[in-house]
Amino acid sequence: MSNEPLNDKAMIGTTRRGFLAATAATGTALVANAASGATPDPLITEVQEWGSGLGDGVDANPYGLPIRFESDVVRRNVSWLTADVISSINFTPIHALDGTITPQGCAFERHHSGAIELSKDDYRLMINGLVDTPLVFTYADLERMPRVTRTFFLECAANTGMEWAGAQLNGSQFTHGMIHNMEYTGVTLRTLLEEAGVQPTATWLFVEGADASSNGRSIPMEKALDDCMIAFKANGEALRMEHGYPVRLVVPGWEGNLWVKWLRRMEATDAPVESREETSKYTDTMADGTSRKWTWVMDAKSVVTSPSPQMPITHGNGPLVITGLAWSGRGAITGVDVSMDGGKTWKPARLAAPGTEMALTRFYFDHNWQGEEMLLQSRATDSTGYVQPTKAQLREVRGENSVYHNNCIQTWWVKPNGEAENVEVS
Amino acid sequence: MSKYRNLTTAALLAATLSTPALAGGLGLGRAALPEEIAAWDKDVRPDGVGLPVGSGDAIVGEEVFADKCAACHGDFAEGVDNWPKLAGGMNTLNRDDPLKTVGSYWPHVSTLFDYINRSMPFGAAQTLEPDEVYGIVAYILYSNDLIEDDYVISNENLAAFELPNAAGFFVDDRETTEYAQFSAPACMENCKDEVKITMHATVLDVTPGDPTDGEGAPAGASGEGGAAPAAAEPETKAEEAAPAAEQAAPAAVEVAAADPAMIAAGEKVFKKCAACHKVGEGAKNGTGPMLNGIVNSPMGMVEGFKYSAEMAAAGTDGMIWDDANLHTFLEKPKSLIAKTKMSFAGLKKPEDRDAVIAYLGSLGK
Incomplete structure (x- = not known):
């Protein structure tokens, strides 16, 4: 039994793009169904297999890996970047993680x-x-x-x-x-x-x-x-x-x-x-x-990890958690501001914990989203007073060929259907 | 809140400074022997400190380069596919997409010697003799039109040789050019009159597909680390099986292929080959041909791969990758096909060759 899918409905959530397509097509139908209570929810009214049968015993996994529903939260590479995977790089799935410690x-x-x-x-x-x-x-x-x-x-x-x-x-x-x-x-x-x-x-x-x-x-x-x-x-x-x-x-x-x-x-x-x-x-x-040369230190930087292109808004209007990461190689993060209009107006985000020296800081911004288009940005300030610059500011000094040390403010264009795209703004 | 942060900072600083109290008198470790230092301390500095005695010119270097470097870097150091280009790109550094090569970008010849000597060829590092390294260095300089082909580079003159972009570097100046202007108080309101989207990532569309769409890695299968506990088992088996493989050295391909431990051992050895040769589902030709189903198939016949004329002719003449040919080729490629494009030096240990052949034999078409 333990190797069989316990509930096929639960699998839908693992296909994020499929989930998004479904929500995009039906507007907020999925949300309404679960939350409205118009009809009794069978997940509650019917006895489920996991509530009746037995789960895995101890030692089923002497060293445990994430449950299979999280199988899309993995490192991924961009194959066109390098000649071969042996001398290459892949990427942490920061979009799907929370807190500050990276597994x-x-x-x-x-x-x-x-x-x-x-x-x-x-x-x-x-x-x-x-x-x-x-x-x-x-x-x-x-x-x-x-x-x-x-x-x-x-x-x-x-x-x-x-x-x-x-x-x-x-x-x-x-x-x-x-x-x-x-x-x-x-x-x-x-x-x-x-x-x-x-x-x-x-x-x-x-x-x-x-x-x-x-x-x-x-x-x-x-x-x-x-x-x-x-x-x-x-x-x-x-x-x-x-x-x-x-x-x-x-x-x-x-x-x-x-x-x-x-x-x-x-x-x-x-x-x-x-x-x-x-x-x-x-x-x-x-x-x-x-x-x-010798550009060793990493300057202050931040990014909204969700919502973002891989983490579209799928729950319709209402409470939305905007979250992300901030860090500085020159000290501790003292504040993160969030803009929803591409940098015209900024509001301070809430730090999950006070920033510590040269470590990631998690920030949250609780927002009541009403389906409006957003040009979502975050901006970090560190303990030296340095404020994360825009890409235009960095290009002004460095041009576009420096490859390394791009700590610019990132913009996600969040559309009314909840999808997000990486864009540059004026 | 800001007070709290300052306290955290102070505590961290105190922790940083307080740890070494016991240091210096632990009596741990042992003195490094001169032979051990000589074996590991091989780095070479711009002033030439660390260079071994030796010399070479581009005439000799070209042969070594063709043999050991050209498979990735091209016959003329121009680079194959996405592998680094080592020549060309002069006067492109101030343009869009500058071409950074040894000739156009690198500041020191010592770096070239140092890197080749310690880290190249890819997959067979630390196998070159000093004279070979000097020869390769000379060939790369020659390919950049910086020396004549008979100019001899040696430990005597290498450090004095100046590369075109030697003066093109300056020490990080962010402190003076950036930090002041990026430390102004952050604007909170009315920071811009209007905002327009000026560029979309979807225009380029170079983002890898979502794994749950069936593109890229299958869900849960990617990530070397994620699969670590599962992968540990066959690796251990492979090590235990090594002596058995040695005894079975003359065994035929069919027998070897049947032994899972040997196949596992071969998969491990194959890491030396994997930079150029792809195997498994969806494998494509790379620097070398893909090798699915290669055992007992005609030589020089993998579709779409451009073989050396000699390798192609061998296939046309009816030669096949049987056990004997695979053994000869894997031991010393050029002893079978003198002009093969494969720059790999060969597998010295018979048990490694047996294992790799067993592994290749286990792969379907």
Whole structure:
């Protein structure tokens, strides 16, 4: 019995586009049927199979995955972006999530030579270069060091990068899904580096992974000693393979490419290596053809996750929850404003909890929707006083070719039938 | 509320500063040996620090490049499909859609050496000799019209070589060019006179379809992580089965194909091939031909793939991908088809070849 659909009606809700089509065709008929009480609801008046028979026993799923009705809440890629899935990226389904913590199983992935399988037993971490004693640690060594637990967002520098030249992808998952937010447990770099004894001439730290790409990056020693850490747990459990199991680097507030996965070596140096990932990539080309380098910090940004193109309004007029995410690599989110008229008028949203440094903040805006067209936007302000800019403001400074660090205000055009589309406005 | 936020910030800062109290005297880890540091510390800096002794020119480099790089990057470093273009694009950086290549964009030759040396070829990283890397570097510079083909690049002169866009970079200046103007008090009312939609995403329509529509990944099947517990089992079986596979080395394709553990092992090894060869439902030709049903089929005959003349001729002559040919080809591709387009070096271990052949044999047409 447990393998059979318990109720076919429940499956309708999993096909969002089908659901939308049904609602769009019949207006608010579905809503009226459930809520009006004109005829008795058989879900209430008739004994249902789940209320009569038995469900799964314990151990049916020793490690549980989301119920099948949520099977559309998954990472997805945009195949035309890259030559191959092995060196590619996919997107967190932020449109369908709530709260602030991203479950590891649907947190976006970015690999340069594929996700590798590296066991704890085979894991080694080397610290060398300008240190008193070059050291090698096993995984077991790391577990014996003073431990910290902290929550941070990781955003790829290219998040929203496809939108520079115009509105392109229809869905917050695709426009803003190169982000996740996890509670990391591990050891500070300060603890590790002091164990080796960093010499005063060491102004940079070169970090690399054990995979074929190695993804080497140079980080100023000041940042490394300030708040960076290695993580071996995320959201309470071991890192997933695709996020760098058994050990990854955490570089709070800075672009995701620096968060080296399968971290194998840290070298104290007196100059940056200027690796591929910090010269030919992750540099931001301006309109005049010159390029900014070392653009590490992620500026304040926000997006309405629902309603949005993948999350149309299907419930008809009346109470509507507008919600989204805000974050800043330079501090905490202090406020988020929401506009329903494309930026003419703004109203403060409600933060689910006070913003914390370099972590996602959830916001809500409760609205009584009467089927009016909306040009829905959100705008974040962080603890430095920085206010999320419009795309026009960013283009004014950078042109349209910088690829990375697009933190512009996003607009969703919500139509009277509840559908939403990614648009640009004047 | 703002007070509360300040307190949170202060508490976080305090936490950041207080953790290293115990550090320095834990006595954990052990000294790294010189051989270990030499094995891992291979990064090369713009000043040439880290370069191994060696040299090469574009004449030698062209051969190595054709052999190991051209399958993705093209014979002339022009790039195949969506794979990176390494040459061309001069003077395009200030235009729409600039073409960023080694010649037009990269600031340092050291980066080229460093990346090739540590991370290329794709799927066979860290297999090149220093002279091969110098040769490839020279060939890429030559392809960008930056050197003559007999110009020798070595550890002596590499750092002094200046690329055209070396001066094209400046350190992040957002603090002065952006932060002040983006920190003005936020407007709340009458911020604009009118608002018009100036662009629609649906005009381009490049968004992937909804998985519940049957496009893209089937619902619940995508996401490597999501399927992790289920995937763990065959992987473990594959490892346990490795010695058995070794003993079964001379076995025929049919026998090998019947062994699920061997197939699972082969699927794992096939990751080395998967960048260029697609398999399974809906597989299409990519950099290499798709390989569904390849075992015991004629060589050079996958529909729509442009083979080397020699591979195509082999098929016309009646050669088929039987066990012997697959073994020879997978061990050293060019020993069977000298001019094959496949740049893969080969699978050294017989058990890996057996496993991959078993895996390929398990795939339907």
